[in-house]
Amino acid sequence: MKSISIKKGFKLPLSGLPDISAIQLPEPETIAVSAMDIPYIRPKLLVKQGDLVKTGTSLFCDKKNKSILYLSPGTGRVKQILFGPRRKLIEVVIDLNKNQDKNEAFVKFDTLTLKTIKAVPRTTLIKHLQDGGLWQCFRQLPAKDTADENLTPAMIIVSLNGNDPFSPHPQVVLDNETRYFEFGLKVLQQLVKKIVVTCRKDSLTRLNGCKPFITHVVPDTYPAWDPGTVLYKLKRSEKENNSWCISAEHLVLVAKLLLDGRYPVKRVITVTRSDDKKPHIITRQGAPVKDLIGQMDTTGIITTGRFNGRSVNPDSHLGFFENTLNIIHDNDGDEMFGFILPGLSKPTVSKTFLSCLTSTPKDLDCTIHGEERACINCGYCTKICPIDLAPNFIMKALHADDIEDALGFGLLDCVRCGLCSFTCPSKIELTKLLSDGMDAHFKDKE
Amino acid sequence: MNPLKKFLNSTEKHFTGSGKLNRFEPLFDATKTFFFFPSPKVKHTPFVRDNLDLKRYMSFVIIALLPVLIFGMYNTGLQSGLAKGETYTIFKSLLTGARFVVPIIIVTYAVGFFWETVFASIRGHKISEGLLVTGLLFPLTLPATIPLWQVALGISFGVVIGKEVFGGTGRNILNPALTGRAFLYFSYPVSLSGNIWVAGNPAVDGVSSATALAIVAREGQTITSALSDAGFSLYNLFFGFIPGAIGETSAFCCLLGAVFLMITRIANFRIIIGGISGLILTSLVFYLIPGGNDSWLNAGPLYHLSAGGFLFGISFMATDPVSAPGTNPGRWIFGFLIGFFTIVIRVANPAFVEGIMLSILFMNVFSPLLDHMVIRYTTSKRIPNV
Numbered sequence: 001m002k003s004i005s006i007k008k009g010f011k012l013p014l015s016g017l018p019d020i021s022a023i024q025l026p027e028p029e030t031i032a033v034s035a036m037d038i039p040y041i042r043p044k045l046l047v048k049q050g051d052l053v054k055t056g057t058s059l060f061c062d063k064k065n066k067s068i069l070y071l072s073p074g075t076g077r078v079k080q081i082l083f084g085p086r087r088k089l090i091e092v093v094i095d096l097n098k099n100q101d102k103n104e105a106f107v108k109f110d111t112l113t114l115k116t117i118k119a120v121p122r123t124t125l126i127k128h129l130q131d132g133g134l135w136q137c138f139r140q141l142p143a144k145d146t147a148d149e150n151l152t153p154a155m156i157i158v159s160l161n162g163n164d165p166f167s168p169h170p171q172v173v174l175d176n177e178t179r180y181f182e183f184g185l186k187v188l189q190q191l192v193k194k195i196v197v198t199c200r201k202d203s204l205t206r207l208n209g210c211k212p213f214i215t216h217v218v219p220d221t222y223p224a225w226d227p228g229t230v231l232y233k234l235k236r237s238e239k240e241n242n243s244w245c246i247s248a249e250h251l252v253l254v255a256k257l258l259l260d261g262r263y264p265v266k267r268v269i270t271v272t273r274s275d276d277k278k279p280h281i282i283t284r285q286g287a288p289v290k291d292l293i294g295q296m297d298t299t300g301i302i303t304t305g306r307f308n309g310r311s312v313n314p315d316s317h318l319g320f321f322e323n324t325l326n327i328i329h330d331n332d333g334d335e336m337f338g339f340i341l342p343g344l345s346k347p348t349v350s351k352t353f354l355s356c357l358t359s360t361p362k363d364l365d366c367t368i369h370g371e372e373r374a375c376i377n378c379g380y381c382t383k384i385c386p387i388d389l390a391p392n393f394i395m396k397a398l399h400a401d402d403i404e405d406a407l408g409f410g411l412l413d414c415v416r417c418g419l420c421s422f423t424c425p426s427k428i429e430l431t432k433l434l435s436d437g438m439d440a441h442f443k444d445k446e
Numbered sequence: 447m448n449p450l451k452k453f454l455n456s457t458e459k460h461f462t463g464s465g466k467l468n469r470f471e472p473l474f475d476a477t478k479t480f481f482f483f484p485s486p487k488v489k490h491t492p493f494v495r496d497n498l499d500l501k502r503y504m505s506f507v508i509i510a511l512l513p514v515l516i517f518g519m520y521n522t523g524l525q526s527g528l529a530k531g532e533t534y535t536i537f538k539s540l541l542t543g544a545r546f547v548v549p550i551i552i553v554t555y556a557v558g559f560f561w562e563t564v565f566a567s568i569r570g571h572k573i574s575e576g577l578l579v580t581g582l583l584f585p586l587t588l589p590a591t592i593p594l595w596q597v598a599l600g601i602s603f604g605v606v607i608g609k610e611v612f613g614g615t616g617r618n619i620l621n622p623a624l625t626g627r628a629f630l631y632f633s634y635p636v637s638l639s640g641n642i643w644v645a646g647n648p649a650v651d652g653v654s655s656a657t658a659l660a661i662v663a664r665e666g667q668t669i670t671s672a673l674s675d676a677g678f679s680l681y682n683l684f685f686g687f688i689p690g691a692i693g694e695t696s697a698f699c700c701l702l703g704a705v706f707l708m709i710t711r712i713a714n715f716r717i718i719i720g721g722i723s724g725l726i727l728t729s730l731v732f733y734l735i736p737g738g739n740d741s742w743l744n745a746g747p748l749y750h751l752s753a754g755g756f757l758f759g760i761s762f763m764a765t766d767p768v769s770a771p772g773t774n775p776g777r778w779i780f781g782f783l784i785g786f787f788t789i790v791i792r793v794a795n796p797a798f799v800e801g802i803m804l805s806i807l808f809m810n811v812f813s814p815l816l817d818h819m820v821i822r823y824t825t826s827k828r829i830p831n832v
């Protein structure tokens with residue numbers, strides 16, 4: 001087990017760490033597959049409203065590669081297909097059959113065993129995964145788009161920790177799944193030569209079964225466990241830029257699909273709220289947000305990752321890639337002389353509030369704390385960027401439409417962690433600007 | 447609801463949209479956000495944001511300047527009393543000093559805000575907090591006797607030419623306060639250079655006396671003894687009980703501010719430490735070179751550090767992030783060279799005895815280049831990803 005050292009990043013202790021215990025949520029009435037959390041997808045629907053679907057029926061595919069399927073995580077009837085502006089698919093909602101239990105109807109897939117996996121050709125294996133609706137678990141850096149099946153990447157990074165500081169604890173996710181996890185690694189061996197398994201330092205102590213498989217430990221600084229950050233620290237040549245990544249939870253799903261021949265639907269979710277310590281929730285993929293959060297008593301927002309997720313409304317459903325909900329409260333409105341108060345309770349990564357002297361967990365709200373101004377070149381964004389970018393210079397290059405310069409400065413290494421926007425005293429939407437710049441570049445390349 | 451907030455809310459309609467006073471919207475907005483800290487909801491990822499904003503950032507510079515300002519007022523009064531052969535009490539010194547200093551500050555802010563409002567209205571954006579700092583830095587670099595019309599002219603030049611023609615705060619290359627001060631220096635040298643006027647009783651007008659940096663020793667005398675003969679002992683120079691520009695005399699107060707700014711990370715310590723070490727090293731080199739006993743060549747690091755406006759400049763002017771480099775190696779070089787040039791100008795060019803102002807402006811011009819070189823270098827070290 002090696003340690004990766006990452007000096008920069010977000011080190012403030014936050015309040016609202018979920019409890020390590022887990023509860024089972026009762027079956028929801030509706031579930032859905034959302035298209036909102038799938039990067040770069042151009043969905044093509046394969047069902048109509050009113051269709052009967054089983055667990056494992058294809059609901060939509062990706063126009064860019066029609067063999068990438070998104071399957072129904074439950075048996076029932078398509079209740080509604082929601083579209084946004086310009087008929088952009090939002091989600092396919094399914095009314096679950098009542099009394100879904102052990103003998104719920106499901107689509108049967110071919111299975112593999114520990115013995116047969118060694119002999120399966122790569123293409124067949126990939127086909128298995130695509131049919132089983134899980135190929136998209138493999139993401140390809142730097143864009144984190146669905147992995148290109150024709151590419152043999154230099155390495156694959158398996159992350160035990162999710163996108164948010166309070167994503168589910170790997171111990172809860174991998175509880176009793178060691179067998180699957182191990183099989184998953186065998187599957188990866190068929191696809192990639194070098195496998196990197198990373199885990200946060202503080203998750204390590206509680207971890208039992210899967211601990212021996214971890215190759216690299218990363219510090220507890222957000223976003224040290226992001227595969228992009230790990231790749232930045234590990235890569236030695238340009239060839240490794242297009243490495244793949246997968247989350248440990250998804251790897252277990254892959255293993256379950258191949259071993260059991262059935263589309264796996266169990267998910268572990270965390271719901272976090274400051275000054276609260278909720279247990280982990282075991283539920284079905286695509287559960288409704290309102291079932292998960294319970295009563296929403298604030299005017300705040302719900303996100304699927306406070307730094308890098310999306311904001312969801314209580315009536316929507318959790319996406320395929322999402323496993324955490326943060327309820328972030330609003331603040332009490334404009335504060336008199338707010339800019340000069342000592343700020344004992346105001347979290348900051350700077351040294352300008354008294355709060356920086358205390359180590360109590362901090363409570364961040366969902367407001368900007370100020371107004372947008374021109375960049376003053378203070379360098380705070382550079383100081384926090386985990387992968388040593390200078391976001392302010394990249395931003396200026398993008399403003400000047402100088403994509404060559406921006407790429408040269410390392411734009412594509414950006415892991416979209418959101419920390420530059422977080423820290424900028426001029427409140428510039430750096431992450432958005434960089435992210436849009438990257439997306440425009442990928443689009444051009446296509 | 448807070449009555450002030452009620453008032454602001456009820457008057458808002460006159461300033462926004464097609465209200466009668468909509469030309470003054472930036473001014474209204476600045477007033478409103480001064481009293482009530484704005485904090486709208488986040489629209490894009492990340493959904494949480496740091497509490498530090500530019501208002502607080504800039505206010506911290508003001509806080510760091512307070513000791514300098516208060517001592518500056520006190521010293522102005524004290525010197526004015528000394529010139530008349532009296533020793534004022536602390537209170538009287540402060541009061542006398544305030545009579546000279548406060549009008550200068552008021553004129554600076556009024557004229558500065560006027561230009562900011564004009565440009566903010568034209569460009570349709572908000573008044574930048576940068577002016578808060580510029581408007582206090584500028585007066586502190588002036589002698590208390592400066593005519594107020596020159597103050598108005600100087601700050602106008604600083605804000606308009608030093609900042610707004612480049613596109614406003616964030617785009618300026620030069621430090622606006624220093625630009626204004628340099629303008630006055632070259633246009634009205636009598637008011638600013640060589641002999642500094644000690645603020646006197648309005649009836650008596652000013653009394654002139656040489657600044658420490660203009661002192662040259664007599665035959666066979668060392669510079670340090672010549673300095674103490676003229677009342678510039680190291681103690682006086684360091685604590686600032688000498689005639690000079692309002693804010694620049696006390697090295698001690700500037701150091702206090704510098705330490706505060708470095709601890710709160712508002713100023714980058716690399717610039718300050720780099721500058722001080724540049725000054726110390728360079729003056730040490732000159733000190734060790736034989737000869738020149740009677741001039742500032744041989745004054746040594748401590749005198750150089752304490753005399754003139756060096757510590758004021760390096761702590762408050764050079765650390766203005768907009769006109770300084772944004773990369774760490776760039777900052778070290780920037781600071782170091784300011785220290786270096788300050789000494790070189792001081793000892794080599796008797797015409798401009800005060801080197802700090804020119805060195806900062808000179809290095810301001812080079813900071814984009816420094817940044818460019820550093821970024822090129824770090825980029826070349828990255829594994830390309832295109």
Ligand code: SF4
Nearest residue numbers: 385414415417418420
């Ligand atoms: S540029 Fe910003 S979003 Fe990208 S990795 Fe750096 S801090 Fe994170």
Ligand code: SF4
Nearest residue numbers: 375376378379381424
């Ligand atoms: S943190 Fe914001 S203001 Fe500071 S350099 Fe970066 S972009 Fe500019």
